[in-house]
Every structure is written in C-alpha cells, then in structure tokens.
Amino acid sequence: MSRRSGHGSRLVLLGGGFSTDDDGLLDDWVLGQVACDRPKVCFVPTASGDAPGYVERFLAAYRSRRCEPGVLSLFRRELDDDGLRFFLLSQDVVYVGGGNTANLLAVWRAHGVDRLLREAYDRGTLLCGISAGANCWAEGSHTDSFGPLTHLADGLGLLPGSVCPHYDSEPGRRASYRAAVAAGALPGGWAVEDGVGVLFTDGLPTDAVSRAPQARLYRVEPDEDGGVRERALPCRLLGAPPPGFTRSGT
Incomplete structure (x- = not known):
C-alpha cells in the first residue's frame, strides 16, 4: 500500500x-477533503x-453520501491482525466517535490500533473525530474520562x-483547560x-470552518x-454564500 x-x-x-x-x-x-469519487x-x-x-446513526448519515461507509468494532472483533491492518490501511477516512478518551486509548493499544493509525496517517489517510475522537490525536487533552473534568497527559x-x-x-x-495549560x-x-x-496538515492548521456564525477555534498557550x-482563529462559515454573492428576491 503506497502513500496517497x-x-x-x-x-x-x-x-x-x-x-x-x-x-x-x-x-x-470532511468528505470534501478526499479527492476520490467514493x-x-x-x-x-x-x-x-x-x-x-x-453506529446506526453513523451508517444512516453516511449511506446517503458519496462514500463507502464501514465500521471497526473492537469489542466484538472479527478480524485477525493481518485483516485489521489491511482494513484500516485501505480506508480514505477514519472517523473516531466520542465517549471516554482514556478507555479509547487503552483498547486501541491492546489491539495495536494505535500503531496502525500512525501508519495510516503517514500513508495519507485522513483521520478525524469528535470529542474523545478529537482528543486522541494530540499529545494530551482535556477530558471527563475519570468523572470530573481534568487533564490527560496522554494521546x-x-x-x-x-x-x-x-x-x-x-x-x-474553559476555566479547567486554561488552568491546566x-x-x-x-x-x-x-x-x-x-x-x-x-x-491540520503535517501538524499545522490549514483550514478552519464553522456551521454557526458564533462558533470559534482558539489557540491557548501559557x-x-x-x-x-x-x-481566536478565523473560521469560514459553511453554507454561506461566497463573497460578493447577493441573493435575489422573488
């Protein structure tokens, strides 16, 4: 499998x-970041x-889109190590859902998924995720994996x-993350x-978007x-008309 x-x-x-x-x-x-048709x-x-x-919400949302959706289950794992590697490295997008960040990382490491995702990333697979599925890619994160909000110096x-x-x-x-930093x-x-x-491309932000005018991305540093x-970093508003476009009335 060569790099995309x-x-x-x-x-x-x-x-x-x-x-x-x-x-x-x-x-x-997200799908617009991938060049292939499906x-x-x-x-x-x-x-x-x-x-x-x-899982059902994901399949319902993505079956109607121009893609081939699939699911990787580790709690009822069916693939052997070779099959797991082939499956993950054949994906164009890996989309990680939310939940418990600490548990996610522990299960991935037990099955070797952490190493496979690094390999997929290096080969050009687009990795993405929400909540715990966003936390997992960084060096550390802010999480409620242990109940109260705290920091997790792991990822x-x-x-x-x-x-x-x-x-x-x-x-x-906001206050807890700022205090941890x-x-x-x-x-x-x-x-x-x-x-x-x-x-992010090679670790640097290259595009930021928002589905709501008030939503923001922030860089927080000591x-x-x-x-x-x-x-606050500027975000493009999704679904907005391009600059200079004027809607005509009827």
Whole structure:
C-alpha cells in the first residue's frame, strides 16, 4: 500500500457532525477533503464501547453520501491482525466517535490500533473525530474520562500540543483547560467550540470552518506571568454564500 498522493499527513478535529447536527455541513466538509469519487469511510466507535445506536446513526448519515461507509468494532472483533491492518490501511477516512478518551486509548493499544493509525496517517489517510475522537490525536487533552473534568497527559501525539473539545458548551471546560495549560499540566493547544471543524496538515492548521456564525477555534498557550494567552482563529462559515454573492428576491 503506497502513500496517497497530493497531500501531507492530515487530521481533522470536529466540534460536531452526524451525531449532533441535522444540517450535515461538517460531514460534507470532511468528505470534501478526499479527492476520490467514493471514499471509504471507517467509523471507529471504541470510545462509546461500540454503542449500537451510535453506529446506526453513523451508517444512516453516511449511506446517503458519496462514500463507502464501514465500521471497526473492537469489542466484538472479527478480524485477525493481518485483516485489521489491511482494513484500516485501505480506508480514505477514519472517523473516531466520542465517549471516554482514556478507555479509547487503552483498547486501541491492546489491539495495536494505535500503531496502525500512525501508519495510516503517514500513508495519507485522513483521520478525524469528535470529542474523545478529537482528543486522541494530540499529545494530551482535556477530558471527563475519570468523572470530573481534568487533564490527560496522554494521546497518540500525531498533533503537537493538547486539545480541548466542547470549549463553549460544557460548564467548567474553559476555566479547567486554561488552568491546566497555565500550570503546565497540559502543553498549549487547541480549544474547539461546538460547530467547528479544523484541518491540520503535517501538524499545522490549514483550514478552519464553522456551521454557526458564533462558533470559534482558539489557540491557548501559557504566558510569561503564569496565566494563558487565548487567541481566536478565523473560521469560514459553511453554507454561506461566497463573497460578493447577493441573493435575489422573488
């Protein structure tokens, strides 16, 4: 299996998608990052314990799109090691669902999926995910995997720094993440509000979009005074008319 041409190593952090939104804008944007006509899209629901309802929502959303959807189940694993490697490396998109970040990483490592995803990333597979499925790619993350909100200095490390999902929608997220970065418990990183999608190419942000005008992506870093610097990055509004376009009335 050779590297897919035309792109660097890419991953996407999502603040929404089929499991939370009805408009499908973020899902269509993700598929738009893949050049082939019918990309293979593998949903990995490990963080939810392979919850059947979650899997069904994914299949219902992606069967109607220009893609070939599939699911990787690890709690009822059917593939041997060779089959698992072939399956993952044949995907154009690997989409990781939300749930428990710490459990996700532990199960992946037990099955060798962490190593296979690194290989897929290096070969050009687009990796993406929401919530725990966004946390897992970074060096560390902000999580409620252990009950209360806390920091998890663990991850695959494909994305330098840390990630905080649900930055605007869950009480305590913003303050807790900022405190972890200020204290050095987490490296500086990316805070994703619900409704945002951000594409990283070789570890650097190359596109940021939003399905809602108010949703933002933030870069959060420690400052020299023991606090943090928080900088909002511009996001393109999905579904908006292009600049200069005027809707005509009837």
